[in-house]
Amino acid sequence: MHVYAMALEKGGVGKTSISVNLAAAFARLDLRVLLIDLDAQRHASRWLGVDTEALTVEDSFLGVAVQHRQLADCIRPTAEGIDVVPGHKELVALPDVLNRSMGGGIYVLKKALQGLAETGRVYDIVLLDLAPARGPVLATALAAATRCVAPVQAADLVLQSLRDLAESIVQAQEFNPQLRGLSVLRNNYTPRAALDRVYDQALGEGYSPALLQTIIPPRAIIRLASGAQQSVFSYRGPDDTAVREAFLKVTEELLVLDGVPSS
Numbered sequence: 001m002h003v004y005a006m007a008l009e010k011g012g013v014g015k016t017s018i019s020v021n022l023a024a025a026f027a028r029l030d031l032r033v034l035l036i037d038l039d040a041q042r043h044a045s046r047w048l049g050v051d052t053e054a055l056t057v058e059d060s061f062l063g064v065a066v067q068h069r070q071l072a073d074c075i076r077p078t079a080e081g082i083d084v085v086p087g088h089k090e091l092v093a094l095p096d097v098l099n100r101s102m103g104g105g106i107y108v109l110k111k112a113l114q115g116l117a118e119t120g121r122v123y124d125i126v127l128l129d130l131a132p133a134r135g136p137v138l139a140t141a142l143a144a145a146t147r148c149v150a151p152v153q154a155a156d157l158v159l160q161s162l163r164d165l166a167e168s169i170v171q172a173q174e175f176n177p178q179l180r181g182l183s184v185l186r187n188n189y190t191p192r193a194a195l196d197r198v199y200d201q202a203l204g205e206g207y208s209p210a211l212l213q214t215i216i217p218p219r220a221i222i223r224l225a226s227g228a229q230q231s232v233f234s235y236r237g238p239d240d241t242a243v244r245e246a247f248l249k250v251t252e253e254l255l256v257l258d259g260v261p262s263s
Contacts, residue, residue: 002258003113003126005145008152010161011132014187016043017222018151019129024231025247027081031124034075034116036061036109037087038094038141039131045086048078049229052086060088064112065097065105071112072119080231083123091131098136105136106175110144134164142172147180147258151187151216154199162207180258182207185250187216214249217242 006019016039023035037044038061042052056063059076063069074085098105113126128141142148148169152158166182173179184207190196203211221243225235232243 001113001123001126002147002254003128003145004254005128005130005138005141005148006151007128007130007138007141007148007165008150008158008161009132009134009164010155010157013132013151013153013155013158014216015132015151016047016129017226018149018185018187018216019044019127020047021222021225021232021247022149022250023082023125023127024080024233025244025251026125026127028233028248029251032083032122033081033125033127034083034085034121034123035127035129036085037129038091038137039087039129040089040091040094041131042087042089042091044129045084047226047229048080048082048084048231050076050078050084050086052088055086055088057088057090060086060091061109061112062088062090062094062097065094065101065108070119071116072121075121080234083121087129095133095136098140105140106143107140109140110176113144134168138168139172142169142179143176145172145176146178147183147254149183149185149254151185152199152203153186153188154193154196158199159202159206166207182210183212183254183257184210185212185214185216188218189215190218191215212250212253214246214253216246216250219243 006015023033026033045052075083219239221237225232
């Protein structure tokens with residue numbers, strides 16, 4: 001099971017759009033995919049058509065962290081072929097809940113994922129959609145992850161956020177040897193744009209080994225698909241083929257990095 005934590009302290013870089021559409025891309029490869037929404041904003045859950053207003057707080061990861069509920073009991077299927085542990089607005093309390101738990105709740109998610117197999121739920125890919133913050137939720141996610149993927153855009157705070165995230169990953173590897181490291185994904189990037197070229201140079205200088213080759217281009221279809229509560233693989237719109245190919249290439253890169261050659 002590959003567990004990808006989609007993380008960066010800087011907001012607005014497209015973590016949720018990457019999480020949802022990567023999940024859909026993995027599903028198109030006939031892989032069993034689970035997306036866990038750990039963000040109180042619940043955008044990933046809503047994007048995938050989950051009515052979060054109809055759910056109780058126990059249906060989210062808080063039910064696992066507070067009431068020791070089985071993770072399998074929180075899972076909801078979606079039309080995209082992706083299973084989801086939905087978010088809830090009360091997830092804003094998750095950092096405090098983890099801080100009050102033994103050991104900072106560092107292994108709560110890891111143990112919950114290990115327990116899935118005992119309930120007959122077996123997944124090839126798990127994606128963790130995180131809020132833009134450091135702290136106990138990120139630490140818990142990194143304790144369970146096999147790789148951290150950081151979507152980035154050309155913005156001044158991105159490089160500092162990447163440095164902070166890289167430090168967190170090094171610390172997490174001390175107690176999670178399965179965490180292979182960081183992969184940086186350029187999102188909403190135009191390689192020929194002057195500003196993006198400047199940031200590309202800085203990224204190449206600081207994170208060349210971690211930089212994924214595939215770039216997600218700025219395309220309206222991603223925003224339109226979100227409004228339709230569909231992935232780019234289900235939504236039909238302008239440039240849909242190019243965007244789908246980009247997401248599939250990212251999945252192939254990740255699978256090769258993690259020792260699963262693409263077909």
